[in-house]
Amino acid sequence: MLSFILRRLWLAALVCLTVLVVSFTLTHLSGDLAASIAGPNATAADIAIITKNYGLDRPLVVQFLDWASHAAEGDLGRSYLFHAPVSGLIRDRLPVTLTLGLTGLTIALLIALPLGILAAVREGSAIDRGIMLVALLGQAMPGFWLGLVLIVVFGLDLQWLPISGIDTWQGYIMPGFVLAFSAIPALMRLTRSGMIEALCADYIRTARAKGLSRSMIILKHALRNAAMPVVSITAVQLGFMLGGSVVTESVFALPGLGYLAWESITKNDFPVVQAVVLFLAIIYIVVTLLADMLNALLDPRLRA
Amino acid sequence: MALVMPNAVLSIANLRVSFPRMEAVRGVSLALNRGEVHCVVGESGCGKSISALSVMNLLPRGAVRSADHIRFHEHDLLGMSERQMARLRGDKIAMIFQEPMTSLNPAYTVGSQMAEVFERHRRTTRRQALDRAAELLARVGITAPGMRLAQYPHQLSGGLRQRMMIAMALMCDPELLIADEPTTALDVTVQAQILRLLHKLQQEMGLALLLITHDFGIVARMAQRVSVMYAGEVVESGPVEQIFKAPTHPYTRGLLDCIPVPGVTKAGEPLGSIPGVVPRIAPGFLGCGFRDRCTLATAECAETMRLRDAGADHFYRCRLPPNWKQGTAP
Ligand SMILES: Nc1ncnc2c1ncn2[C@@H]1O[C@H](COP(=O)(O)OP(=O)(O)OP(=O)(O)O)[C@@H](O)[C@H]1O
Ligand code: SF4
Numbered sequence A: 001m002l003s004f005i006l007r008r009l010w011l012a013a014l015v016c017l018t019v020l021v022v023s024f025t026l027t028h029l030s031g032d033l034a035a036s037i038a039g040p041n042a043t044a045a046d047i048a049i050i051t052k053n054y055g056l057d058r059p060l061v062v063q064f065l066d067w068a069s070h071a072a073e074g075d076l077g078r079s080y081l082f083h084a085p086v087s088g089l090i091r092d093r094l095p096v097t098l099t100l101g102l103t104g105l106t107i108a109l110l111i112a113l114p115l116g117i118l119a120a121v122r123e124g125s126a127i128d129r130g131i132m133l134v135a136l137l138g139q140a141m142p143g144f145w146l147g148l149v150l151i152v153v154f155g156l157d158l159q160w161l162p163i164s165g166i167d168t169w170q171g172y173i174m175p176g177f178v179l180a181f182s183a184i185p186a187l188m189r190l191t192r193s194g195m196i197e198a199l200c201a202d203y204i205r206t207a208r209a210k211g212l213s214r215s216m217i218i219l220k221h222a223l224r225n226a227a228m229p230v231v232s233i234t235a236v237q238l239g240f241m242l243g244g245s246v247v248t249e250s251v252f253a254l255p256g257l258g259y260l261a262w263e264s265i266t267k268n269d270f271p272v273v274q275a276v277v278l279f280l281a282i283i284y285i286v287v288t289l290l291a292d293m294l295n296a297l298l299d300p301r302l303r304a
Numbered sequence B: 001m002a003l004v005m006p007n008a009v010l011s012i013a014n015l016r017v018s019f020p021r022m023e024a025v026r027g028v029s030l031a032l033n034r035g036e037v038h039c040v041v042g043e044s045g046c047g048k049s050i051s052a053l054s055v056m057n058l059l060p061r062g063a064v065r066s067a068d069h070i071r072f073h074e075h076d077l078l079g080m081s082e083r084q085m086a087r088l089r090g091d092k093i094a095m096i097f098q099e100p101m102t103s104l105n106p107a108y109t110v111g112s113q114m115a116e117v118f119e120r121h122r123r124t125t126r127r128q129a130l131d132r133a134a135e136l137l138a139r140v141g142i143t144a145p146g147m148r149l150a151q152y153p154h155q156l157s158g159g160l161r162q163r164m165m166i167a168m169a170l171m172c173d174p175e176l177l178i179a180d181e182p183t184t185a186l187d188v189t190v191q192a193q194i195l196r197l198l199h200k201l202q203q204e205m206g207l208a209l210l211l212i213t214h215d216f217g218i219v220a221r222m223a224q225r226v227s228v229m230y231a232g233e234v235v236e237s238g239p240v241e242q243i244f245k246a247p248t249h250p251y252t253r254g255l256l257d258c259i260p261v262p263g264v265t266k267a268g269e270p271l272g273s274i275p276g277v278v279p280r281i282a283p284g285f286l287g288c289g290f291r292d293r294c295t296l297a298t299a300e301c302a303e304t305m306r307l308r309d310a311g312a313d314h315f316y317r318c319r320l321p322p323n324w325k326q327g328t329a330p
């Protein structure tokens, strides 16, 4: 298990580095950084000074190594836009996005797993078709639209939940639902197909020949084997949720990482963009690593 | 029919199983006494597994089962609910399957899979169930049972897995064991070991064993009774010595000609073989299923074929008289 984790960590570090190099290169090639920092009314002389001060005239490799060595010491630079240290910005925003992502994931699993299992057990029945239809409709519904509907119904009409902000924990419920919604169809479909496949396996026939109860057969013998692809896709979905929470965060005015990413990309606030990319990459890697470890726990054959 | 045995452990009468476009089993009757080994032989696809699964009510989806009766002792298995059946399965009636590679759950240890059947039927603690599992692993000749209990199926060889399947089937001391080609997937040398083991356990525990095979050598060594199946029917059934000495159905004779049986096939005698393949039986099929391949087929063979007596407890399903001779048959 230890060598398994070390191998994964080494791979993860490589992935992280690649992502950073790519994003660094893209931000530096996508227009004149100095010009956007200086603002629309700047003169050529202003821009030249900024270019010099920020070291933007140095070769890209040098700039990257400079950034990376500071980042390694925890110094992520200063935001051009907020005129504040980037690490402070991240520290404020990250918990919001993590809480939102985990809320969304929990809701998604609580809905997708039971329905997926039910659909598989009743394969071909009206229940199965009904569940799959809902999944299809869910996939077709855009997240921002669902968010607005929820705001109108539960926030404005019924006034059950706050429509924006996170002053109380209830503020996470609606955005959590919206995020969950995007992940539910894929999770549900995969749970269903995995369960259908597992339920056809020879070892299920053996379990039945042993006289085990239906719940033991479904929840112990079939689900354990169907769970592995679901765990992997859950990790991917959680990554999407955390990385792609821009829309949800802006609809519900949540001060999270996604919202920060959006602001800084449009304003070419390069140090912030780079830091957000770094954190999203780390989150993604951690989540996938956790999923792989969970799968190794689930399937003894992977524990080599 | 003459197959009624009052003290039978298992008695199947006129079992039929159909799938949407085919009839897999057409009127099979079988009976099995306490401590008896009854072999079912026949080519691939003739309905052996489907007949066995019918007893357990574990048929694949789409299969429809009907019968005059399926009885385990005095219990009517046909009328049982799934819940009642589940109480018998693994306890009084156990089954071993052909594929030891896929019949075990890859995600659980040997110990866990063996223990759960005991816990289920005997309501014991995990500790007691594991002790019982270790005892049975030792009994099927597995050394260091304690270590094996903690292993996963993928860490065991095919032969070990099949031993473990046998041990698992015997956890609750069943009265009836159904073994569906338990050695087909194994190496030849391992096959012989597993069969010897099965035979020994059957005698020690007084098991009624319904053993499916397509190997007449196994029949000769283990069985008291054999039923030959062809295209969903039992075409001949009788005591083993009778069948070897006086096979009556042309298909049985053909099969026996294919297989050298020690003491029955004389050295130097050429082995026969039956040309052709098993037909697919569509609903509404009448007459002898073997007639495409039978050299003695006549128009009469397309009519419904009744069961005939060929001696004490020996039946066959063919138009020919019991003592017909090759070359002189009408
Ligand atoms: N799930 C299924 N759907 C449709 N037909 C099936 C199904 N399972 C079995 N059959 C048909 O039923 C017939 C009998 O199958 P069965 O498995 O009993 O054969 P068998 O005698 O056990 O053969 P083998 O020696 O290969 O195990 C076969 O012709 C097969 O085509
Ligand atoms: S009934 Fe006819 S076809 Fe069938 S085995 Fe007898 S002789 Fe051959």
Ligand SMILES: [Mg+2]
Binding pocket: B048, B049, B050, B180, B181
């Ligand atoms: Mg079979």
